[in-house]
Amino acid sequence: MKKLSFLTFLAIAFVACQSQPGVNRQISLIPQPASLSVGSGSFTLPAEVVIVVPANNEIKKLAETLSAQIATAATKVRVQEGSAALPASIFLSLSADNNLKDEGYNLTVTNNGIALTAKKPAGIFYGIQTLIQLFPKEVESADAKKSVSAWTIPEVTIEDQPRFAWRGLMLDVSRHFFTKEQVKQYIDEMVKYKFNVLHWHLTDDQGWRIEIKSLPKLTSVGAWRVDKTGTFNTFSKPAPNDPKTYGGFYTQEDIKEVVQYAKERYVNILPEIDVPGHSMAVVAAYPELSCTPGTYAVNSGEPFMDWSHGHPPIALIDNTLCPANEKVYEFMDKVFTEVAQLFPFEYIHMGGDETARNFWEKSAAIKALMKKENLKNSDEVQSYFVKRMAKIIASKGKKMIGWDEIMQGGLAPGAIVMSWRGMKGGIEAAKMGHEVVMTPTDFVYIDYMQGDRAIEPPVYATLRLNKAYQFEPVPEGVNASLIKGGQANLWTEQVYNMRHAQYMTWPRGFAIAEALWSLKEKRNWDDFAARVEKHFERFDMANIKYAPSIYDPGFEISKSGSQIIVKMFTEIKGLDIHYSFDNSFPDNFYPNYKEPITVPKDASTMKVITYRNGKPIGRLMVMTREEMNRRAGIK
Numbered sequence: 001m002k003k004l005s006f007l008t009f010l011a012i013a014f015v016a017c018q019s020q021p022g023v024n025r026q027i028s029l030i031p032q033p034a035s036l037s038v039g040s041g042s043f044t045l046p047a048e049v050v051i052v053v054p055a056n057n058e059i060k061k062l063a064e065t066l067s068a069q070i071a072t073a074a075t076k077v078r079v080q081e082g083s084a085a086l087p088a089s090i091f092l093s094l095s096a097d098n099n100l101k102d103e104g105y106n107l108t109v110t111n112n113g114i115a116l117t118a119k120k121p122a123g124i125f126y127g128i129q130t131l132i133q134l135f136p137k138e139v140e141s142a143d144a145k146k147s148v149s150a151w152t153i154p155e156v157t158i159e160d161q162p163r164f165a166w167r168g169l170m171l172d173v174s175r176h177f178f179t180k181e182q183v184k185q186y187i188d189e190m191v192k193y194k195f196n197v198l199h200w201h202l203t204d205d206q207g208w209r210i211e212i213k214s215l216p217k218l219t220s221v222g223a224w225r226v227d228k229t230g231t232f233n234t235f236s237k238p239a240p241n242d243p244k245t246y247g248g249f250y251t252q253e254d255i256k257e258v259v260q261y262a263k264e265r266y267v268n269i270l271p272e273i274d275v276p277g278h279s280m281a282v283v284a285a286y287p288e289l290s291c292t293p294g295t296y297a298v299n300s301g302e303p304f305m306d307w308s309h310g311h312p313p314i315a316l317i318d319n320t321l322c323p324a325n326e327k328v329y330e331f332m333d334k335v336f337t338e339v340a341q342l343f344p345f346e347y348i349h350m351g352g353d354e355t356a357r358n359f360w361e362k363s364a365a366i367k368a369l370m371k372k373e374n375l376k377n378s379d380e381v382q383s384y385f386v387k388r389m390a391k392i393i394a395s396k397g398k399k400m401i402g403w404d405e406i407m408q409g410g411l412a413p414g415a416i417v418m419s420w421r422g423m424k425g426g427i428e429a430a431k432m433g434h435e436v437v438m439t440p441t442d443f444v445y446i447d448y449m450q451g452d453r454a455i456e457p458p459v460y461a462t463l464r465l466n467k468a469y470q471f472e473p474v475p476e477g478v479n480a481s482l483i484k485g486g487q488a489n490l491w492t493e494q495v496y497n498m499r500h501a502q503y504m505t506w507p508r509g510f511a512i513a514e515a516l517w518s519l520k521e522k523r524n525w526d527d528f529a530a531r532v533e534k535h536f537e538r539f540d541m542a543n544i545k546y547a548p549s550i551y552d553p554g555f556e557i558s559k560s561g562s563q564i565i566v567k568m569f570t571e572i573k574g575l576d577i578h579y580s581f582d583n584s585f586p587d588n589f590y591p592n593y594k595e596p597i598t599v600p601k602d603a604s605t606m607k608v609i610t611y612r613n614g615k616p617i618g619r620l621m622v623m624t625r626e627e628m629n630r631r632a633g634i635k
Helices: 002-018 020-027 055-074 123-134 182-191 253-262 282-287 326-342 364-373 378-395 422-429 498-505 508-517 525-542 625-632
Strands: 037-042 048-055 076-081 089-094 107-108 113-118 152-160 166-172 197-201 268-275 347-351 399-403 416-419 437-438 485-492 552-558 563-569 576-580 605-612 621-624
Touching: 037 107, 048 055, 055 076, 055 089, 055 437, 076 253, 089 123, 107 123, 113 123, 123 152, 152 416, 166 182, 166 508, 182 197, 182 498, 197 485, 253 268, 253 326, 268 326, 326 347, 326 378, 364 378, 378 399, 416 422, 422 437, 485 498, 485 508, 498 508, 508 525, 552 625, 563 625, 621 625
Parallel strands: 048 076, 048 089, 089 113, 166 197, 166 485, 197 268, 268 347, 347 399, 399 416, 416 437, 437 485
Antiparallel strands: 037 152, 107 113, 107 152, 552 563, 576 605, 605 621
16 A cells, blocks of 8 residues: 555656646746746735845836836835845846846746846846746736735746847838837837847838938928828829828937837837838939939829839839939938937948839939949949948948848948848858848748738738747858847738737737747747737737737638639647538537538638637638639639
8 A cells, every 4th residue: 555655656746747847838938938947836925015126226227117017916016225135025136147148137936035137137127027927917907906816926947048139020110100109119018028129110112200300301291191091002093182191200309219218128229211212202302312303202002013023123103212323322321320320229221122123224324323333233233322321321330231132233341131031141141251130021021911811901921820930040051140130020001000010910929039039949839829828818918909810720722623622720729610601600519620621512601710618719700702712723
């Protein structure tokens, strides 16, 4: 009997050890820390919480921010200076440990309190983000005090630091304008997941968003367009007398305010001035900067590029600055002078992407430039322009970064390449010894649809969460030290407001955050998906919108003779797919998808919904016969 009891004890201990990863998943941290061990106990906030801090104003300010975040969870929170932890306190301290990176931290939770140590204040900041995630989801709610009677977090020991120094999100404010308060909101949301670069896409064909005092027409003219609502790039051409009521821009005081706000949250802001293409707003304000004389207007979403011939596009209207015009370089010197004064980050992004060259090819001035500078083709004309941009930017004490097209015709010395057309450009740049930020369309373009176009707002491509989670910034055979990191890009042609910006960013932003912060070997899709669902609950508490596309099925539709065959799949396990062809609304009493199905000959519509544990979890999806025919290639 004693032997049996001992064996039973061993079995229980074994199960407990094996279940440890399950405990980790329940903790649900995003991004996953470098090292996490979970104890058997927990810490409950006392009625009065004391946050003990060193004599450091920066740390004290972080403690006050933490105090505000958890004030709803305790009767009282107080910050006081001290060099040692008090019983049941939160102790923040700086360490001279050289093993810690500048953004790294150590976090320990015991039944007697919380200790957070870092080498630099940035590490304290990121440790606080992790600490907040350890609290119950109700901490995200403004009504948290009424929601939970005892605020308890598990015993943990965490040692953590980022894999990459560049962890970025790009927000396009040209296609649709976002106020400075909305940009601050976006910063608040991104730092919770340890992003530290906001790439601010400030100029494009649809609007110039930054005040340049020496060039006032950039905002008086270039920041405004005819207001249109619908599907961008399909709008009718505005009439000349249509009022230009949509737009806006940031004053230089606005910029300084946002930059300071970001700095306090350890975010660098990368300003982008996109030239020589994407410059319709510029030539609308200053038409003399074009190679093609004429009258221009800020684009309002009507088509003006022909993409049928591939990349680069053919422009129907010349939207480029003229590399053969010396006034362009005087103009750009003024722009970069003021931009450099506003943004302390060491880099300025000059765009360089998708430059249509068909108007250049017809320009006598461009032909004269090519002859004078011995330029063989339009790629070398682009390179000539880019290299001059690099010199201007360097004269302001900054380093130039651009999209991977800046490599065409020869890469400027010292330029940093942002590789977006896949990984190829970044690989080539790194092999040439240039630094690279990886941002390939197929993994990090979060303006793409999150699921099937049968339910998602229509865009030209899809990027599912499980594909975003496969993002690996360092390709094989490349010097890893030249890969600065990566970022996700939110272009906003189809994003009209902040709620939709949230929907497009999350949860794919979680996947990119983990790819850029966490160790590569810790990747596990099933584990990540479970943590994502827990963060959905936190977003519900915080009233932040997100895409539930992970619960919706995907489709592979083909034909067999005259019949349509439908295959369906889900990103996560444990979902049942129910469907109907009789125009009624399926629930869990309808057929459960098990294998490819043949669409009935006379069915006009397929409706699909997912269930989990007998309850609906996905959204109702409707696909017409016409759409199924199109996907199957049936005319």
